[in-house]
Amino acid sequence: MNAILLSLIQAVAVLLGITLLAAGLTFAERRLLGFWQDRLGPNRVGWQGTLQIVADMIKIFFKQDWTPPFADKIIFTAAPIIVLTTVVLAFAVIPLGPLAGIMPNLNIGLLFFLGMTSLSVYGVILAGWSSNSKFALLGGMRAAAQTISYEVFMGLAVVGVVMLTGSFNLETIVAAQTRVWFVIPQFFGFLPFLIAGIAEAHRLPFDLPEGENELGAGFHTEYSSMKFGMFFIAEYASIVLISSITVVLYFGGWHGPWLPPAVWFALKIGAFIAFFILLRAALPRPRYDQLMSYGWKLMLPLTIANLAITGALMLGGIE
Amino acid sequence: MSVTLSDAIAPPALKSCPPAAQPGQPVPPSPQATTDAIETIWCDADHLIHQMQYLKTDQTQNYRLLLDITAIDERQRTHRPHPNCADFTLLYHVLRPTDGRQLRVKIPLTQDALIAPTLCPVFPNANWYEREIWDMFGIRFAGHDNLRRILMPESWQGHPLRKDHYSRATERGPFVLPASTEQAEQHALRDIPALAGMIDDTDDDPETMIINLGPNHPSLHGVLRLVVKLRGEEIIDVVPEIGFHHRGAEKIGERQSWHSFIPYTDRIDYVAGVMNNFPYVMGVEQLAGITVPARAQMIRIMLAEIFRIISHLVFFGTMVQDVGQLSPVFYVFTDRERALELIEMICGFRMHPSFFRIGGVAADLPQGWDARVRAFLAYLPRRLDEYQSMVMRNRIFKARTIGIGEYSAAEALDWGVTGPGLRATGIAFDYRKIHPYSGYDQLAFDIPIAQRGDCYNRVQLRLDEMRESLRIIAQCLKQMPPGPVKSNHPLAMPMPREAVLHDIDTLIPHFLNATWGAVIPPGEVSSTIEATKGLNTYHLVSDGTTQPYRVRIRTPSFAHLQIIPAISRGAYLADLIAIIGSIDFVMADVDR
Numbered sequence A: 001m002n003a004i005l006l007s008l009i010q011a012v013a014v015l016l017g018i019t020l021l022a023a024g025l026t027f028a029e030r031r032l033l034g035f036w037q038d039r040l041g042p043n044r045v046g047w048q049g050t051l052q053i054v055a056d057m058i059k060i061f062f063k064q065d066w067t068p069p070f071a072d073k074i075i076f077t078a079a080p081i082i083v084l085t086t087v088v089l090a091f092a093v094i095p096l097g098p099l100a101g102i103m104p105n106l107n108i109g110l111l112f113f114l115g116m117t118s119l120s121v122y123g124v125i126l127a128g129w130s131s132n133s134k135f136a137l138l139g140g141m142r143a144a145a146q147t148i149s150y151e152v153f154m155g156l157a158v159v160g161v162v163m164l165t166g167s168f169n170l171e172t173i174v175a176a177q178t179r180v181w182f183v184i185p186q187f188f189g190f191l192p193f194l195i196a197g198i199a200e201a202h203r204l205p206f207d208l209p210e211g212e213n214e215l216g217a218g219f220h221t222e223y224s225s226m227k228f229g230m231f232f233i234a235e236y237a238s239i240v241l242i243s244s245i246t247v248v249l250y251f252g253g254w255h256g257p258w259l260p261p262a263v264w265f266a267l268k269i270g271a272f273i274a275f276f277i278l279l280r281a282a283l284p285r286p287r288y289d290q291l292m293s294y295g296w297k298l299m300l301p302l303t304i305a306n307l308a309i310t311g312a313l314m315l316g317g318i319e
Numbered sequence B: 001m002s003v004t005l006s007d008a009i010a011p012p013a014l015k016s017c018p019p020a021a022q023p024g025q026p027v028p029p030s031p032q033a034t035t036d037a038i039e040t041i042w043c044d045a046d047h048l049i050h051q052m053q054y055l056k057t058d059q060t061q062n063y064r065l066l067l068d069i070t071a072i073d074e075r076q077r078t079h080r081p082h083p084n085c086a087d088f089t090l091l092y093h094v095l096r097p098t099d100g101r102q103l104r105v106k107i108p109l110t111q112d113a114l115i116a117p118t119l120c121p122v123f124p125n126a127n128w129y130e131r132e133i134w135d136m137f138g139i140r141f142a143g144h145d146n147l148r149r150i151l152m153p154e155s156w157q158g159h160p161l162r163k164d165h166y167s168r169a170t171e172r173g174p175f176v177l178p179a180s181t182e183q184a185e186q187h188a189l190r191d192i193p194a195l196a197g198m199i200d201d202t203d204d205d206p207e208t209m210i211i212n213l214g215p216n217h218p219s220l221h222g223v224l225r226l227v228v229k230l231r232g233e234e235i236i237d238v239v240p241e242i243g244f245h246h247r248g249a250e251k252i253g254e255r256q257s258w259h260s261f262i263p264y265t266d267r268i269d270y271v272a273g274v275m276n277n278f279p280y281v282m283g284v285e286q287l288a289g290i291t292v293p294a295r296a297q298m299i300r301i302m303l304a305e306i307f308r309i310i311s312h313l314v315f316f317g318t319m320v321q322d323v324g325q326l327s328p329v330f331y332v333f334t335d336r337e338r339a340l341e342l343i344e345m346i347c348g349f350r351m352h353p354s355f356f357r358i359g360g361v362a363a364d365l366p367q368g369w370d371a372r373v374r375a376f377l378a379y380l381p382r383r384l385d386e387y388q389s390m391v392m393r394n395r396i397f398k399a400r401t402i403g404i405g406e407y408s409a410a411e412a413l414d415w416g417v418t419g420p421g422l423r424a425t426g427i428a429f430d431y432r433k434i435h436p437y438s439g440y441d442q443l444a445f446d447i448p449i450a451q452r453g454d455c456y457n458r459v460q461l462r463l464d465e466m467r468e469s470l471r472i473i474a475q476c477l478k479q480m481p482p483g484p485v486k487s488n489h490p491l492a493m494p495m496p497r498e499a500v501l502h503d504i505d506t507l508i509p510h511f512l513n514a515t516w517g518a519v520i521p522p523g524e525v526s527s528t529i530e531a532t533k534g535l536n537t538y539h540l541v542s543d544g545t546t547q548p549y550r551v552r553i554r555t556p557s558f559a560h561l562q563i564i565p566a567i568s569r570g571a572y573l574a575d576l577i578a579i580i581g582s583i584d585f586v587m588a589d590v591d592r
Helices: A002-036 A052-062 A073-093 A109-130 A134-165 A170-175 A187-200 A225-250 A261-282 A288-315 B045-057 B126-137 B179-190 B249-253 B262-266 B273-288 B294-322 B328-347 B369-392 B395-401 B409-414 B455-479 B497-502 B504-515 B556-561 B564-568 B573-583 B587-591
Strands: B030-032 B039-042 B065-073 B088-095 B102-109 B115-117 B140-142 B208-213 B225-231 B234-241 B523-530 B535-542 B548-554
Touching (some): A002 A052, A002 A073, A002 A261, A073 A225, A109 A225, A134 A288, A170 A225, A187 A225, A187 A288, B045 B088, B045 B102, B065 B535, B065 B548, B088 B535, B102 B115, B225 B573, B234 B564, B234 B573, B249 B548, B294 B328, B294 B369, B328 B369, B369 B395, B369 B455, B455 B573, B497 B504, B564 B573
Antiparallel strands (some): B030 B039, B088 B102, B208 B225
């Protein structure tokens, strides 16, 4: 009974933490972008603009929740829920520290994560489809093609780590990195994984499903109020998710000298989040077909070569 | 004021057209004397195609660029320029790219036969100009495949630039928009794809769809509507629809005094400020025979070049943002702010200073201007270097722009592309060099060119041109001559105060100038400059009154928009955005 209560409390804490973190991230991103772009960013509400999130939330809650009359109402409503739910569910398997996290020692933890990220694309496609708007449809189409292509080598990239540890259990994977972080032996697995992760989160330079310069807002063009808010929060939550899973798989999870594990974990995630935002400040957006050929013709062969070499080395008895 | 200046200028040599192929009574081309000494010949509608074909293709003529087609409603004109002149005149303006020489062909039309053959087979870019003339004057073009209104809505009654069409809102009843009319107008917008010939009954491919970009769209740089036919993301056809920003600047010109029209010109290409004053005041000065003092000319050049930088910066930032790079637009707007501060210091105004005056500029340079300009000259090159490495060397940016939206030099000339868009195809055509005006011949600068004519070249050229503009500004700084900034011509300046109070002969002109405005001698003049985006021409017709009889504004943006369909077919939707961004247009400049 106590165990159930404990995990329930943990689950609620993680859920709240992620939502708040994601909301906070919207503010952090705008301030960081402002810093990198020689401007201020939001700095009026509260101390240094910290209450901007509250103001945004008030705004987004009180906006008219408008469902276009031409949309398929049920799917239109379900789509943002699917996106947010799957992203949040995926956090269940992330080990946040030693013995912390909701279900970090799930024996199929990594597969669960991959499954959840795959499911979330349904939300995006359905949003684009059910909006019954041409811009949204194009966005949804792009999302489908992009996510499916990039998932292929995302899955293959992590196999390298699985081979080294012999486990899908994320806690085991973290534990295996006490000596050396997997980013060193698995650098060519890490690279495709991170790139695929950015694509999964639809962040620049892989934000083609939104592609605001061509498509207005892409798949969520027709969304407003809290339904849009859910997509928005889900995007930032998936930044946190991709950052944490990258840290878990390749950067030794919570491991680190001197500082407590939770601090290490937060620091590492923070660095990746900042990297995500820097990408947005720095890079232009490739074209749809360029993105696809980059994935299939460069990243996929790279991942497969990485797997082959890892396998060969293991057979040869090195590491 | 009754002596026309055109009398003083000897008529130019007659351009002999080879014998007409058609039977009938050929009217021999007949020359007209003009104030600006641009060769002007009168022809008739039957021989138009023949004449234009000759001018375009004959080796001795080689007028490859159709600069402009416009019309003049001559019915209320008292100073008829030529015996052939009838109720309406069609005016074809061509230019020879090799030496910048211009030529006008005029076609008289009578009120009961407002029709002329279309010029589209000879010059493809005649298409939109002819639509505009149909829209504005009600002149039909036989053989034109899509003669629709272009600036006004299809439902508009009358043809606005006719002299019998009202020009002020007070001349018509109060404006009302009942729900039924609003709905009808909105439905009319839906018919555009069909009217433009995008939908044919045989085409029932379920893979294709028609999507509207704009008039409200983040990447269209203003109120432009692009009707795009897509297969997947591949573009089958594009039809640009314009007119949402139409303010009737040409019509307004006919009711403003010569002087008070200057502020309207600022708002034609609203990112290029005084650059728009330039051709207008030069034209009026030519009509009135005013010589501008050297200092005023140099100030004009300096301000125009600062605005060229401002315009190119805005172009650069927005273009780069169109391909998804979010940061540079903020950097360039910081730079633009510095340039605007210079403008503000000199003119007291930022975006639309209206600083040029007939006969000079509004005021002398303020004290300490040189230090501020020098600081700007030191500041910008480093920033341009940064943009070069941040954007032009970025691999994703290259992948998005190299080889995209390519056109050849021949295509560019066919479509009337000028400015950096033409120079990107390898033709070193810069009006400042080829036909120096306002003292550009005293300044050393180069014409950056590129070869491929793609989006990347067009962006790169603008960066290079900013450096050349900086060079010009640096020379202005060094060579700024002393002296007055306004001509002492009675049409340009108020009469001297002492003289006004002492003799009636100065009091009367003073009174007239102050109450009516200057009376500009009758005549016709075309004044062309190398504006930020290409050639900007003002064709001014004076009937010897206080107002222009006709103001024709030929803008580069209008010409450049026409090439979009030709270079977008087969590209992807995202390429279309890059193409639009690289073309550099301002919708106010298109619609006027």
